[in-house]
Amino acid sequence: MDRRDRFLVFGAPKITDDEIQEVISTMKTGWLGTGPKVARFEADFKRYKNADHAIAVNSCTAALQLSIYAAGIQAGDEVITSSLTFCATVNAIIHSGAKPVLADCDIMTQCISPESILEKITSKTKAIIPVHFAGNACDMDAIMSIADKYNLIVIEDCAHAIETKYKGQHVGTFGNFGCFSFYVTKNVMTGEGGMVLAKNKNDADQIKILALHGMSKDAWHRFSDKGYQHYDVVAPGFKCNMMDLQAAIGIHQLKRVEQNLQIRKKIWDYYQREFEHLPFSLPVEPRSHVRHGYHLYTILVDSEKCKMSRDELIFALHSENIGTGVHYRSIPMHLYYQKEFGWHPSQFPNSEKIGSQTISLPLSAALNEQDVEDVVYAVKKILERK
Numbered sequence: 391m392d393r394r395d396r397f398l399v400f401g402a403p404k405i406t407d408d409e410i411q412e413v414i415s416t417m418k419t420g421w422l423g424t425g426p427k428v429a430r431f432e433a434d435f436k437r438y439k440n441a442d443h444a445i446a447v448n449s450c451t452a453a454l455q456l457s458i459y460a461a462g463i464q465a466g467d468e469v470i471t472s473s474l475t476f477c478a479t480v481n482a483i484i485h486s487g488a489k490p491v492l493a494d495c496d497i498m499t500q501c502i503s504p505e506s507i508l509e510k511i512t513s514k515t516k517a518i519i520p521v522h523f524a525g526n527a528c529d530m531d532a533i534m535s536i537a538d539k540y541n542l543i544v545i546e547d548c549a550h551a552i553e554t555k556y557k558g559q560h561v562g563t564f565g566n567f568g569c570f571s572f573y574v575t576k577n578v579m580t581g582e583g584g585m586v587l588a589k590n591k592n593d594a595d596q597i598k599i600l601a602l603h604g605m606s607k608d609a610w611h612r613f614s615d616k617g618y619q620h621y622d623v624v625a626p627g628f629k630c631n632m633m634d635l636q637a638a639i640g641i642h643q644l645k646r647v648e649q650n651l652q653i654r655k656k657i658w659d660y661y662q663r664e665f666e667h668l669p670f671s672l673p674v675e676p677r678s679h680v681r682h683g684y685h686l687y688t689i690l691v692d693s694e695k696c697k698m699s700r701d702e703l704i705f706a707l708h709s710e711n712i713g714t715g716v717h718y719r720s721i722p723m724h725l726y727y728q729k730e731f732g733w734h735p736s737q738f739p740n741s742e743k744i745g746s747q748t749i750s751l752p753l754s755a756a757l758n759e760q761d762v763e764d765v766v767y768a769v770k771k772i773l774e775r776k
């Protein structure tokens with residue numbers, strides 16, 4: 391009777407008339423592909439992140455693949471990343487021919503553990519891909535000093551961490567590359583989309599070339615009215631440029647990035663207060679030197695304490711019309727990786743625990759007060775029945 395009547399879609403984006411009008415006006419110019427709006431979105435993003443170079447692409451997966459390629463990583467190399475991440479992080483390593491090597495995460499921050507990274511370094515290690523989990527920041531002091539000591543490339547997976555800062559510095563600007571996602575559920579979205587931040591100009595130029603078939607940089611002038619020019623293919627590139635249609639959305643999403651962060655922080659704080667006495671564990675508050683991006687609100691469900699399993703709680707919430715997410719079952723829990731690399735979840739106990747207990751509750755700037763109250767009400771109703 392008191393179940394909400396409309397299903398609350400997990401991670402639904404907040405879209406305003408500004409994006410809609412910009413998309414319409416982009417359509418009317420007839421210039422849908424890569425052009426002036428992409429250039430503006432790159433400039434805006436670069437300024438927001440206080441970064442050296444920004445190249446827009448069509449996903450974070452592409453951003454990771456291009457960064458790995460541009461870094462010269464190849465077969466025979468090893469790349470260390472977190473055992474708690476989205477599969478795309480690991481798949482991007484696999485496609486380069488390099489061997490993915492997993493490090494466990496920290497049980498509190500859910501970010502890659504520097505101690506575990508150290509244990510995994512060999513003479514073949516070429517790079518580290520830390521994942522700034524849920525909007526939290528990895529321990530960048532420790533990671534960068536490991537990278538310095540062993541001469542490793544650092545590619546930051548910032549898919550959750552557009553707004554995140556570590557000791558006042560934006561994440562994605564510590565390593566050689568920072569990779570961002572504008573997938574629909576992310577904090578700034580363009581439907582599909584991504585961005586690479588690069589520290590040095592050479593890398594940035596290479597990413598730009600690789601993102602468009604490997605055609606020389608002048609080829610990008612095909613997208614302007616500077617007159618016809620032949621292009622040269624200088625590398626076997628990929629096809630992952632961003633369209634102006636996507637950038638039209640991103641430009642306005644980015645304008646509201648701080649405003650939306652404050653909305654999500656309020657929801658986070660409300661959950662923290664309301665759930666304080668419930669039998670599951672709450673996400674840890676950010677350490678004082680971290681500015682959290684509040685991308686995911688994740689609880690851990692211990693089936694003994696909650697008298698129900700994580701999956702039972704997910705199904706019960708679904709019956710209450712509340713959509714949830716799981717970020718993530720740990721990488722070694724997936725069959726392919728077990729078969730291919732011989733990994734077992736128990737080798738990464740922190741990721742295993744999180745992977746089997748975590749639930750992400752709705753945390754989107756699109757939620758209204760009633761939505762948030764419905765989430766709290768449903769969670770309490772289910773757990774207090776027990």
Ligand SMILES: *Cc1c(COP(=O)(O)O)cnc(C)c1O
Pocket residue numbers: 448449450451452475476478479521547549550570571572573583584
């Ligand atoms: C979403 C996500 C990606 C992939 O982003 P796409 O833009 O969908 O390719 C990579 N890593 C993490 C941690 C993510 O959450």
